[in-house]
Amino acid sequence: MVAPGAHGLRRNGPGEDFWQYRPASQGDSARAIDWRRSARSDAQYVRDREAQSAQVVGLWVSSGQGMDYAGAASRPTKADRAHLLALALAMVLLRGGEKVGLLGQPARAGRAQADRLAEQIVALRPAGADGDAPPDDALRPNQRLVILSDFMDDPAWADRLLTRAAGMGVTGVLMQVLDPDEETFPYHGAVLFRSLSGAIRHDSRDAGGLRDAYLARLAERRDWLRSRTTGAGWHFGHHSTDQSPAVALSWLYQVLAG
Incomplete structure (x- = not known):
């Protein structure tokens, strides 16, 4: 499970996790002294906690229009499933005090942001082309x-994103969302394939x-994505x-907790 709202900054400050012992100094109250640690030496020590953010x-x-595909009426489209995953993840993170937003929009915390994100995700509509890409200027340091996509179009944009992210200290996860027909290619005979x-x-x-040939190409694409994400300090998964x-x-x- 993710541990939202508790991410160490590697320095002392407000938080719940132990950071370090340090010698007591002028201004430290008797209440701040860790008497158990101090009893093992001739000095008095204070137990600092790690600042968190x-x-x-x-x-x-x-x-992309390709996300609007479902191989059977009983299954959701890839877009519907990706929207559900994005919204559910946002609700969990917001509940833990994280700041969340759609890429390119302000990331905020709180219940009002949950309602805002729900409206924004529901309002997402297919683009004019089969695939699309995140805006290059939307990344912010740290x-x-x-990123949720089927990654069935030209993946060059993912390589550009990961390269730019690595230079800015941005980490994350790529998740490929596919219909089971795209996973297994269960077609026979004469078929007209059309995007x-x-x-x-x-x-x-x-x-x-x-x-x-199709399954080999799909495996090759996943290996390429996994290699690029690992090299950038990201994670890759598929659903x-x-x-x-x-x-x-x-x-x-x-992976977000890692």
Whole structure:
């Protein structure tokens, strides 16, 4: 589980976690003395605590038209699942006192921000193209970012984002959200493949014959993303819309707490 609202600044100050013992000095009250530690020496010691600060978390959910895909009416679209994950994560972080906002928007804490984020996420609409990318100028030093996308378009933008983030001390996580049909490629015979925008079309007479090449390409894409995120000090994960969203949320909590 994530531990929101308690992130050490590696210096003494208000907080709950032990930081260091230091010799008592003029101005320290008798109440501040750690008498158990002091009894082991001839000096008196004060137990300092580590100063803590809330995280500043930026959320970005792809609005590319490709995110509006669902392979079956019984499953949510990738966009719907990504919106749910973003909103649920925001609520948990805000409840713990973190500052959260959509990337490029002010990150704030509190109940009012929860309502504001819910309205903003619900209002997100598909872009004009199959894929999109976060704005290059939206990163701020020492942010934590959560990027939700299918990463099925040209991934060059992810490489640019990670390079820029590494130079600014920005860390975070990329999560790939896919429909199970995109995970397994369960197609046979004659199939017309078309992107949701209509910009890409491929008429196959033997879709099953493409399966191995497609799955190899998907694995290659994930290996590339995992390598780039690891190199930048980020995390990479993937989630299928036929799985419980709680699984993805649990993973996001853990990596943000790390």
